[in-house]
Amino acid sequence: MKEFFESMDSGQQFYWYIAIGASVIFIIQTIMTFIGADTDTGVDADFDGNLDGGDHPFQLFSLRNLINFLLGFGWTGASLYPVISNKVFLGIVALLVGLLFIAVFFFLMRILMRLSEDNTFDIEDTVGKTADVYMNIPASKAGKGKIFVSVKGSTHELPAMTAGDKDLKSGTLVKIQAVEGGILVVAPINE
Secondary structure (H helix, E strand, O other), X not given: OHHXXXXXXXXXXXXXXXXXXXXXXXXXXXXXXXXXXXXXOOOOOOOOOOOOOOOOOOOOXXXXXXXXXXXXXXXXXXXXXOOOOOHHHHHHHXXXXXXHHHHHHHHHHHHHHHHOOOOXXXXXXXXXXXXXXXXXXXXXXXXXXEEEEEEOOEEEEEEEEEOOOOOEOXXXXXXXXXXXXXXXXXXXXXX
């Protein structure tokens, strides 16, 4: 290995050191991501800086983006060094590939963030939905029954009452009109 680096000039060694160093850090970051060590309970930095990206899926100035840039920059410079004789042009190409690595990471993160889904349940999301009466609902808000309603792909059993003057029997289809104190106000669909 020592002979490998001694046979190179200093410019080529520069690109190789960057490529190898960035690759080692990238592998460590990847392993830490898969074992969960990059979360809030992971390793803390000893300086004031936001390295975790916060609430945003992409942060331009982050350690992960620096490593992505150095991967593209270092490996492009190391692999094209014997091919491109103009070293300034090689530096520009390596710089552009490093920026391309950041852009690719950005677009991949945007695609992945679109796949995320908010499945938190909010009782207000039930208003306007159709539901099935599960337990009889007494008339005129005199008592409460229960309904089954599907919200965001999951079924919920919730307390309900009716403002009408007829009892709603089990199996009746109803439309949810409002929420009053955490209890759904429903009306039969056929009325």
